[in-house]
Amino acid sequence: MNALVRAELLKLRTTRMLRWLVLATLLLVVVTIAANVSAADADDPALALHDPALLGQVIGISFGIPQVLMTVLGALAFTQEVRYGSITSTFLVEPRRSRILLAKAVALVLVGVVIAAATLFVTVALGMVLISAKDGNVTIGVQFWQVVVAVVAAMALYGLFGLALGALLRDQIVAVIATLVWLGPAEHLLIDVLPEIGRWTPGGATFGLLQLGPAIATHGTLLGAPVGGLLLLGYTAAVNGLAFSVAPRRDVI
Amino acid sequence: MTAAIELGGLTKSFGSVRAVDDVTAEVRAGRVTAFLGPNGAGKTTTLRMLLGLVAPTAGTATIFGKPYGELADPVRQVGAVLEASGCHPGRTALDHLRILATAARLSRKAPLRVLDETGLADDARRRVGEFSLGMRQRLGLAAAMLGDPAVLVLDEPTNGLDPQGIRWLRGYVRQLADEGRTVLLSSHALSEVEQTADHVLLIAHGRLIRSSTLAALRAEAGAGCRVRTPETERLSALLVAAGYCVCPEDGDLVVEAAAEQVGELAAAQGVVLHRLNPMARLEEAFFHLTEQPEQPSPVDGTSLHRATT
Numbered sequence: 001m002n003a004l005v006r007a008e009l010l011k012l013r014t015t016r017m018l019r020w021l022v023l024a025t026l027l028l029v030v031v032t033i034a035a036n037v038s039a040a041d042a043d044d045p046a047l048a049l050h051d052p053a054l055l056g057q058v059i060g061i062s063f064g065i066p067q068v069l070m071t072v073l074g075a076l077a078f079t080q081e082v083r084y085g086s087i088t089s090t091f092l093v094e095p096r097r098s099r100i101l102l103a104k105a106v107a108l109v110l111v112g113v114v115i116a117a118a119t120l121f122v123t124v125a126l127g128m129v130l131i132s133a134k135d136g137n138v139t140i141g142v143q144f145w146q147v148v149v150a151v152v153a154a155m156a157l158y159g160l161f162g163l164a165l166g167a168l169l170r171d172q173i174v175a176v177i178a179t180l181v182w183l184g185p186a187e188h189l190l191i192d193v194l195p196e197i198g199r200w201t202p203g204g205a206t207f208g209l210l211q212l213g214p215a216i217a218t219h220g221t222l223l224g225a226p227v228g229g230l231l232l233l234g235y236t237a238a239v240n241g242l243a244f245s246v247a248p249r250r251d252v253i
Numbered sequence: 254m255t256a257a258i259e260l261g262g263l264t265k266s267f268g269s270v271r272a273v274d275d276v277t278a279e280v281r282a283g284r285v286t287a288f289l290g291p292n293g294a295g296k297t298t299t300l301r302m303l304l305g306l307v308a309p310t311a312g313t314a315t316i317f318g319k320p321y322g323e324l325a326d327p328v329r330q331v332g333a334v335l336e337a338s339g340c341h342p343g344r345t346a347l348d349h350l351r352i353l354a355t356a357a358r359l360s361r362k363a364p365l366r367v368l369d370e371t372g373l374a375d376d377a378r379r380r381v382g383e384f385s386l387g388m389r390q391r392l393g394l395a396a397a398m399l400g401d402p403a404v405l406v407l408d409e410p411t412n413g414l415d416p417q418g419i420r421w422l423r424g425y426v427r428q429l430a431d432e433g434r435t436v437l438l439s440s441h442a443l444s445e446v447e448q449t450a451d452h453v454l455l456i457a458h459g460r461l462i463r464s465s466t467l468a469a470l471r472a473e474a475g476a477g478c479r480v481r482t483p484e485t486e487r488l489s490a491l492l493v494a495a496g497y498c499v500c501p502e503d504g505d506l507v508v509e510a511a512a513e514q515v516g517e518l519a520a521a522q523g524v525v526l527h528r529l530n531p532m533a534r535l536e537e538a539f540f541h542l543t544e545q546p547e548q549p550s551p552v553d554g555t556s557l558h559r560a561t562t
């Protein structure tokens with residue numbers, strides 16, 4: 001298993017995709033934080049400059065797009081091998097295919113955690129500097145640490161979510177488009193328009209997990225962080241359960 | 254000696270298409286076995302079932318008595334090059350092999366060794382996307398050789414190779430078999446394996462129609478000749494009357510009979526011949542054997558002709 005995980009990490013390291021992903025994540029995080037802190041205002045009910053939760057909220061928001069990118073990375077882990085035909089040699093090396101899926105899952109969790117941790121350093125530092133510059137409230141309290149843990153967990157779970165989606169759909173284009181449409185406009189629209197339903201979607205659960213209710217002005221309608229986290233975990237487990245039972249049985253043509 | 258590869262009643266249906274139909278065969282070690290059949294005959298599907306990539310509808314396929322999926326360390330026992338198998342174009346050849354070697358817990362030196370063996374040493378650090386078809390084929394072969402396996406399964410390995418490459422592959426495959434390994438390679442052209450294969454498995458429409466040595470197939474195919482005459486119709490009628498199979502081709506006649514017999518018959522009947530060339534009839538035998546089973550077997554030259562065009 002160890003060898004398979006190392007091979008999966010090597011796969012991720014030997015193409016340019018991971019590098020682009022890390023770069024894009026850093027860039028997006030910086031831009032989002034800068035935009036959100038400059039939007040924060042003393043009287044703004046959503047992002048209040050003197051709210052002790054501000055730093056956590058800004059960090060939570062900044063990981064929105066990185067989560068989508070992580071899902072895409074997960075989806076590509078399987079579909080790219082199908083597209084380029086390397087899935088054949090992968091399965092020849094290890095014919096027990098669920099072990100391949102498991103190795104990919106472990107590798108994606110590792111990568112997700114490392115990206116999240118690395119990005120958090122940048123995020124927190126930048127957030128603190130920018131908020132201080134506006135004389136805002138920089139509090140590193142319980143809620144801040146909860147958000148930090150939530151961000152790392154969400155990045156890991158979204159990678160797994162993508163992996164399972166890719167293993168089920170197999171087609172790279174279909175999997176990526178499905179990911180982008182669902183995690184982008186579809187969920188956000190649901191959460192905005194029908195929060196009662198939207199909060200139960202994976203994205204809604206993530207907003208809850210990251211305690212973003214006040215920041216996206218749906219305070220009170222989102223799930224609490226523990227419930228949101230469990231729900232996201234449940235979704236990920238369910239789609240992975242399906243992928244692990246269906247994908248290994250299919251013919252590899 | 255026991256067979257390295259055994260197929261027993263192997264069958265695969267894709268919906269209503271029976272791609273492989275009850276194939277039973279053995280492949281022995283120490284020789285090159287050609288899996289021969291026209292496009293769509295079911296070669297790739299059979300090989301994929303053998304390698305555990307496609308689940309058979311019925312039957313079994315084993316290597317050293319076990320299904321591929323139950324082999325311990327399969328990469329050290331079986332190497333395979335398959336159609337439509339490849340590698341991310343952005344990766345270097347060396348990285349591709351390192352990934353496989355890592356997953357299979359092979360030595361770190363294995364990738365460089367196989368790159369050297371397949372003549373890709375100088376291209377090791379180039380991206381596979383820049384590779385020509387032939388180079389990709391060699392890379393596939395390099396990947397197959399990573400674990401120094403005793404069994405090699407190659408699906409149309411000459412695809413994309415230039416004449417030098419084909420010659421190199423022949424020598425390589427021959428050497429592997431002489432080392433005692435089992436080589437099973439598929440091809441759709443007899444001419445490609447004529448000089449390499451010891452044994453031939455002939456498949457058409459999913460069915461195994463012959464398993465024999467190439468020598469036996471050649472003997473069975475018998476002699477033939479190509480003859481040119483200004484009196485095509487008369488000679489054709491005479492030959493058919495004499496019980497030979499005749500087939501018009503580009504103004505010539507292709508006859509399933511030795512050149513001597515045709516020459517003597519023409520002389521006896523006073524037919525002028527412009528040319529008389531003996532020819533190997535193996536290629537025709539191949540076409541003959543693999544043609545549509547629904548069609549009646551050729552009784553005269555015309556249906557044989559149809560099968561060859």
Ligand SMILES: Nc1ncnc2c1ncn2[C@@H]1O[C@H](COP(=O)(O)OP(=O)(O)OP(=O)(O)O)[C@@H](O)[C@H]1O
Nearest residue numbers: 253267270272291292293294295296297298299441
């Ligand atoms: N995934 C699939 N779905 C449906 N039919 C298939 C599939 N794969 C193969 N077939 C059919 O099975 C038959 C055998 O195909 P196969 O690829 O095994 O032939 P082949 O002998 O390898 O041919 P070629 O020389 O062209 O490579 C063909 O009729 C093909 O159309």
Ligand SMILES: [Mg+2]
Nearest residue numbers: 296297298336
């Ligand atoms: Mg084929």
